[in-house]
Amino acid sequence: MEKNRNRVIIASIVIGIVLVVNILPFLWLVLTSLKTRLDIFAIPPKFIFDPTLKNYVSAFTKRDFLPMFYNSLIIAVSSTLLSLVVGTLGAYSLARFKIFGDKHISFWILSTRMFPPIVLVIPFFIMATQMGLHDSRFLMVIVYTTFNLPFVVWIMRSFFEDLPFDLEKAAMVDGYSRWDAFWKVALPLSAPGLFTTAILCFIFSWNEFLFANVLTAANAKTVPVGIRGLVTSRAIEWGEIAAVGTLQVLPVLIFTFAAQRYIIRGLTLGAVKG
Amino acid sequence: MQNDFNVFRRLNFWVSSSENKFKWLLLLPTIIVLALITVYPVIYALNLALSDYNLARASETLQGYIGLDNFRAILRNPQFWNSLKVTGIFTVVAVGVEFFLGLAIALILQGIVTNRVVRSLVLLPMIMAPIVVGLAWTYLYQSEFGLVTYILRSLHLMSYQTAPLASVSSALPALIAVDIWEWTPFLIMVLLAGLEALPTAPYEAAKIDKASPFLVFRKITIPLLRPVILIVLVLRIMDAIRVFDIVYALTEGGPASATDVLSMFIYRNAFYLWDIGKASAISFILLYIIMIVSVILVNLLSRVKEAS
Known part of the structure; x- marks a missing residue:
């Protein structure tokens, strides 16, 4: 005792x-x-x-952080949705069916997740410039999907594997099609997983700096790039950096609290069920 | 011929079964999208790595395809070897300290701290944008009014002539300290989750045998926890090798290349010097290093999984 x-x-x-x-x-x-x-x-x-509150006021009046928050939001939400729609289907397929070469496919998907962003940012910069897509929100959505999609596949596969297959089997015996068994049985049951995955994709995109710093200039500029932009050779605007930094972290903090139950599982790609 | 027959049967099965069509229909979008947005850019980058491609020079002076010349030039560049060394030290020291600190704290907290608010707050450093982490610490390390600098000077751990990020000898340790601050919570939470999921039976048996706590830790906890340990080390090592944001915010590789990690070195070559060809070549060397390290770690992981 x-x-x-x-x-x-x-x-x-x-x-x-x-x-x-x-x-x-x-x-x-x-x-x-x-x-x-x-x-x-x-x-x-x-x-x-x-x-x-002077720093907060000047960040939104003297500088244009409002459009940057808007860009960050649009890009993060769009990439999250795109990755969820495509990746959830792929994850279900890998979790439920034996597929010729599925180990290699899974490993390949995981390896794209492990890619250093610096390797991808150079070809994306050259290609985007040639295609006239530099500094567009569309480009940023595509770029963020390079890390969000493999993430969704890995983590959702782990959530689907946790569901007993019997439920879907029973539904199919009752006349559900294969698609309905997925759409009306498996997907609603893995809603908590889907929710956590969405939140983590959003956070990854919302916080991303390297791609955005190289691939945006004015139109599609995101908040992290804007914050770093307050460091200039003449002066460093510490007050505004702190103000925008605080506002940038706030939604992440709220989301983390909401998804706290599965966040460790998400961040270990489904390997550790915390 | 046995093999050919199998392939044929498999193909036949694939065409006839609607279940098979369904599974490929679901998986194909992922494969196509990933091929377009990751495989294609990598092939494109390989092309750049084999070319004389420099946006700072007039296009008439560029030689186009030059084979492995970029790679040869890099291997002769002492700056590259410095970056490799800095990245190695950063990864080993940062992940090493994070792991032992994380394991120790997880063992102490095991079964005691379950509060949701506390757990969310522990996660705070790792969910902050790394660029914000970097800038927040730049401010803390600032040479005149930084809080950490002030504390270090008050404790006589640092003189007034220097600051954490200003000297060659202290910049890398200061950078590593930020990474440790950012990621130790992750190690704590993952190892804590791993510890709490361990079966209780071996511990009860050890209690009956009156085994010492150290023996229990070495003979039961560590072997059972090994898969979790390996996974978390894989993730952390991969992240540490490609670290960029906090370096860019804190030092941009300086002073005098003391914190010039590989990602920073590549970034400088690509977007300060505009030597796209050489930068792509270095990025392939980085990719190669990451692949080798990951193959070693994943093999280790699957062997552990088989053993248990």
Whole structure:
């Protein structure tokens, strides 16, 4: 009993330290976003100050972050939907049927997920320039599908494999077609998986920087590129970086909380069922 | 001829069975889309890697197809070997520390911390956009008013003449520290999930035998946890080898190439120097390294799976 209580105390201390270390840099970002220029450059750094919303206001008035948030949203949602529609079908097929060479197909799909983005961004840059697609939202949707689609296939396959096949069999005995057994039985039952997958695809796209930095300039510019754009050779706008950074993280934080139950499973491509 | 006959039968089966048509109908869109948006660009990039393709030079001076010349030039470039070394150190140290820290913390928290809010907050660093992580830490490391710099100086761990990202000797450790901050929570959560899914029977048997905690850990926990450990190491190593965003935000490879990881080196060659051909060639070397590492790790993984 004594030993157990000690363990709880130690664990509480450790989780306390972990949380402080985890949250402090983010908290500092939020605090910085509420500081005046004078407070931002204060030495020693200030924890207590008169908060101001000036940085938030200037990010949306002096700079055009509103269209960037719109771009980020449109691109992330479109790529997520495209990947879900195509990938869920592929995932179901790989989960339910023996396919000639299915191991190789699965491995190939996984390997595209492991691709370093720097390898793809160069050919995409040249091809997009030649086709006149540079700096378009359409291009970004396609590019983000390169990592979202393999992700959807892998994770949804793991969710479908968890469903007992008997339910679909029973439905087919009752006269459902093969498609109906998928559409009306398997798909609704894997709704939590679908939901988590959608959220993770959205987060990956919403946070992506390298592709967007190379492949967009003005029209399709996304929030991460805009934030980095506040670092110039003349000055670094820390207050605005912090303000937009805070707003950028906020939806991700809410989504993570909503999908928390399956997020570890998603991030390990279905391998670890946390 | 036995083989030919099998192929024929399989083909026949494929044509006749509606089930088979159904499964291919579902899978084909994925295959076609992936082929168009990943396989085709890679072939295109290979073409670029074998060409003299430089957007900074006049097109008349370019030589077109030059075979393996780009690769030869890279292997002679000391900058490339520096990048390889930096990427290697970054990957081994960052993933190594993250793993041991993550395992230790997961073992301490096992079975105790189950609160949803706490678990979501632990995930915070890894769900933030890496570019925002990088910029937030650039601010923390800032040479005059950065909070981390200030703390380090207050503790006399760093002099006033230098800052974490300013000196060649401290820039890479500072970068690795950011990666450790960003990804240790992932290791904690995955290993915690793995630990909580372990069967209880071996532990009860060990209790009856009065085995020491260390022996239980070494003989039961580690072998049972090995598949999870390998998966999480595969994912982390792949991510660490291709790290870009936090490097771009924190140092852009500097000072004096001290943090010039491969992705950054490629990016600079492609989009600062506009040497597309050479940059593509280096990116193929990176791809090759990732493929070798992944094949080794996946083989290790399947052997472990068979053994258990």
